[in-house]
Structures are given as structure tokens and as C-alpha cells.
Amino acid sequence: MGVSCPKRSIDSHRSPYQPSSWLVYSASALLRRWFLYAADRLASPPRLIFEKSLGFAQTQVIDAIKRTGVIEALASGPRTAEELAQELGLQLDPLYRVLRAAVNINMLGVERGPTPRFHNTELSSLLLDSNPKSPWPMIQWVVDDWYGAYAELGWVVKTGGDAFRKTHDGKALWEVLQEDPKREADFSRAMSATDDMFAFEAVVRDYPWRRYGRFCDIGGAYGSLLARLLRQCGKADGVLFDQPQVIQRARKAWGEEADKVDLRTRAEFVEGDFFMSETLPKPRAGDAWVLRHILHDWNDEDAARILAALRRAIGATPVTLCIVEFTFLDEFSDPDVASKIGADLSVLMCQTHGRERTRREYEKLFAGAGFSLKRTVRTRGPLCVTEAVPI
Numbered sequence: 556m557g558v559s560c561p562k563r564s565i566d567s568h569r570s571p572y573q574p575s576s577w578l579v580y581s582a583s584a585l586l587r588r589w590f591l592y593a594a595d596r597l598a599s600p601p602r603l604i605f606e607k608s609l610g611f612a613q614t615q616v617i618d619a620i621k622r623t624g625v626i627e628a629l630a631s632g633p634r635t636a637e638e639l640a641q642e643l644g645l646q647l648d649p650l651y652r653v654l655r656a657a658v659n660i661n662m663l664g665v666e667r668g669p670t671p672r673f674h675n676t677e678l679s680s681l682l683l684d685s686n687p688k689s690p691w692p693m694i695q696w697v698v699d700d701w702y703g704a705y706a707e708l709g710w711v712v713k714t715g716g717d718a719f720r721k722t723h724d725g726k727a728l729w730e731v732l733q734e735d736p737k738r739e740a741d742f743s744r745a746m747s748a749t750d751d752m753f754a755f756e757a758v759v760r761d762y763p764w765r766r767y768g769r770f771c772d773i774g775g776a777y778g779s780l781l782a783r784l785l786r787q788c789g790k791a792d793g794v795l796f797d798q799p800q801v802i803q804r805a806r807k808a809w810g811e812e813a814d815k816v817d818l819r820t821r822a823e824f825v826e827g828d829f830f831m832s833e834t835l836p837k838p839r840a841g842d843a844w845v846l847r848h849i850l851h852d853w854n855d856e857d858a859a860r861i862l863a864a865l866r867r868a869i870g871a872t873p874v875t876l877c878i879v880e881f882t883f884l885d886e887f888s889d890p891d892v893a894s895k896i897g898a899d900l901s902v903l904m905c906q907t908h909g910r911e912r913t914r915r916e917y918e919k920l921f922a923g924a925g926f927s928l929k930r931t932v933r934t935r936g937p938l939c940v941t942e943a944v945p946i
């Protein structure tokens with residue numbers, strides 16, 4: 556009985572998802588992998604392989620309960636399928652079957668009885684419009700833009716082609732976004748929504764950011780990472796660097812959003828292109844140039860061009876590059892390998908052969924652009940911080 560609501564409050568300054576201790580983090584990652592392995596061993600192989608091949612059905616169930624308004628309607632209390640069908644103008648039979656499927660994957664809960672009443676769970680409540688940190692913008696991207704590209708995975712393996720261009724009239728993601736300001740705004744919002752998914756709070760806490768005097772967030776979108784770093788390191792200031800149209804909207808966000816507005820005087824906004832060194836910020840000794848989810852968007856050739864532009868812009872100034880990515884520590888068994896593989900396939904399919912890299916692959920990339928890799932710092936989540944300094 557009763558409606559389960561999000562147990563953790565939504566705080567605008569800090570992620571509501573605090574990292575657990577290293578011991579709990581490592582043990583739970585291990586247990587999760589073990590449970591998944593055990594569940595597979597217990598199932599009958601023919602059924603198992605068929606169920607795995609139906610993975611896309613989950614995507615569609617989540618999409619359906621969000622886009623038909625079920626999740627919003629349930630925010631005001633449990634409903635039967637009949638009530639929902641009437642209120643939202645939906646078809647009762649398929650609706651009931653989708654609600655049942657959602658309960659099966661814990662996306663909805665049910666009060667059983669002759670007429671079952673459905674309610675939101677902690678998971679579905681996260682998708683409410685009233686949640687400023689809702690993962691929905693990202694899920695919407697996955698469904699609307701990635702899904703079709705993913706269907707071309709076998710084709711990519713055979714031909715080495717570009718799935719995103721194939722499914723988007725020959726255009727790459729950045730071109731699609733540049734042509735449509737609304738979609739670009741949605742994309743930047745979607746990127747901020749990944750903060751809580753990938754233990755962003757652990758990145759802030761598990762790496763010693765306080766040693767730097769200034770952060771330059773290169774390709775920082777609306778600056779959710781920069782804002783969090785400035786809050787953590789009271790003496791530092793920051794530069795947010797991105798494409799002109801993104802920075803114009805970021806400026807507005809920093810004038811309005813509760814988690815950023817008081818930090819506005821400590822941040823500078825620079826518009827440019829990270830392939831062109833002359834547009835990058837002017838370096839300052841003691842800077843950290845932070846690139847989160849940037850290099851993974853690009854294949855080795857393009858990533859090397861970005862690093863070469865950064866190297867030219869930095870010159871002889873002592874600056875540290877901090878690359879925040881889903882770095883593979885062990886490609887088959889590191890604790891968060893499932894998230895890393897998910898991210899790797901997404902950038903393979905949607906970013907013209909972007910890739911998640913191993914430490915050795917970063918080492919090679921840096922060396923080719925005049926940087927040397929100093930160390931890779933693990934965090935209590937799938938993201939690592941890899942430091943590099945100019946040679």
C-alpha cells in the first residue's frame with residue numbers, strides 16, 4: 556500500500572546522490588555483477604537469449620509511460636488503468652499491458668486487487684517534469700536520435716560507416732544541433748542530466764581540485780561541472796568555453812539558475828572553437844583545463860587535433876589538463892564496465908566513431924600532441940580523471 560516517493564531530496568546545489576564509501580562502492584559493484592551473472596546462469600539458454608534480444612522493449616515502455624502522460628498523472632496519486640485511460644484519452648487494453656510491463660521493470664508500482672491501482676516508484680518519479688535534474692532530456696535523446704543509429708550497429712561493423720550520418724540525412728550530431736537551437740538547448744540540458752547518472756559528485760570529491768587557481772571548462776556546455784567545482788573550491792575562479800550559441804545560453808542560465816547565480820562573478824564566458832587555438836582561453840599558471848566528455852566524442856584523428864590546438868594555446872604556461880571520461884581501467888572487469896561499454900557504443904554510433912579509451916590509448920594520444928600523461932585517478936563511479944601536462 557502507499558505511494559513510493561523519491562527518498563532523496565532534490566537539492567539544487569549538490570547532487571542528491573552522494574557517493575558511498577569505497578568499500579560499499581566496490582562491494583556493491585561486485586555484487587551487482589555477480590547477481591547478473593547468477594541470474595543468467597539460472598535461466599534456460601534459449602529463453603535467455605530471446606529475452607536479451609528484446610532489450611529494446613524496455614526502452615519503449617519507459618518512453619510510453621512518460622510521453623503519454625502516465626507518470627505526470629500519477630504524481631497526484633494512484634490510479635487504475637481505467638482512470639488513466641479516461642483522464643489521458645488513451646486506449647485501455649494496450650495501456651493496461653504497458654502499465655503491467657512497467658511494474659515488471661520497477662518503473663511503476665501496483666496496489667494489487669480486483670482493479671489494480673498503479674503508482675509512481677522512485678525511478679518513475681525521477682522523470683517528473685518538476686524534477687530539475689530529471690534524466691528525461693537524456694532518455695528523450697536516446698529514443699529520438701540514438702535508437703535509429705543503434706539499429707545500424709551490424710552495418711557499422713561491416714562497413715566502418717557512420718551510423719548517425721546514415722540516419723540523419725548525412726549530418727553529424729553537431730551539425731544537426733547547430734541547425735536547430737531548440738534541439739541544441741535540449742542537448743545541453745541532457746548533458747547536465749548525466750551528472751547524477753555517472754556519479755558526478757564522486758568526481759568532485761575524489762580528485763584534489765583545490766590545488767588549482769582556476770578551472771577552464773573546455774566544451775563545458777551550460778557549466779554544471781564548473782559551477783560545482785567553483786562551489787567546492789571557494790578561492791578558485793573559472794572560465795566556461797564552448798561554441799558561441801551554447802555560451803550565449805549558458806550566460807543566461809548563470810544569471811537565473813539557483814545553483815549558479817551566486818557564482819556568476821567568479822566565472823568568465825568565452826566563445827570559440829576548440830579546433831582553433833586562437834579562440835581558446837588565455838592560459839594562466841596553475842590552471843586546470845577540464846575536458847569532460849569531450850575527447851570521447853571524437854575519433855583519434857580529431858581528438859589529436861583538439862589536443863594539438865590546446866597545446867598551442869597553452870604554450871609554456873604550467874597548466875594541467877584534466878580529462879574526465881569513462882576511462883577503461885580493465886576492459887572486461889572494472890567495477891563500472893557496463894556503463895563504460897554503454898558510453899563507448901553510444902559514441903561509436905552517434906559521434907562519428909568517438910570512443911572511450913584505455914589509459915594506454917590516452918598516453919599515446921597525449922604524446923602525439925605534446926603532452927605527457929601523469930596519472931589516472933579513479934572515482935567512486937565510472938568516471939576517471941586523467942591528468943596530462945605539456946612536455
Ligand SMILES: Nc1ncnc2c1ncn2[C@@H]1O[C@H](CSCC[C@H]([NH3+])C(=O)O)[C@@H](O)[C@H]1O
Pocket residue numbers: 729743746747773774775776777780796797798801827828829830846847848849852
Ligand atoms: N568545435 C567545438 N568547439 C567548442 N565546443 C564544442 C565544439 N564542438 C562541440 N563542442 C561542445 O562540446 C560539448 C560536448 S558535450 C559535453 C558537455 C560538458 N563538458 C559535460 O560534460 O556536460 C558540447 O557542449 C558542445 O557544444
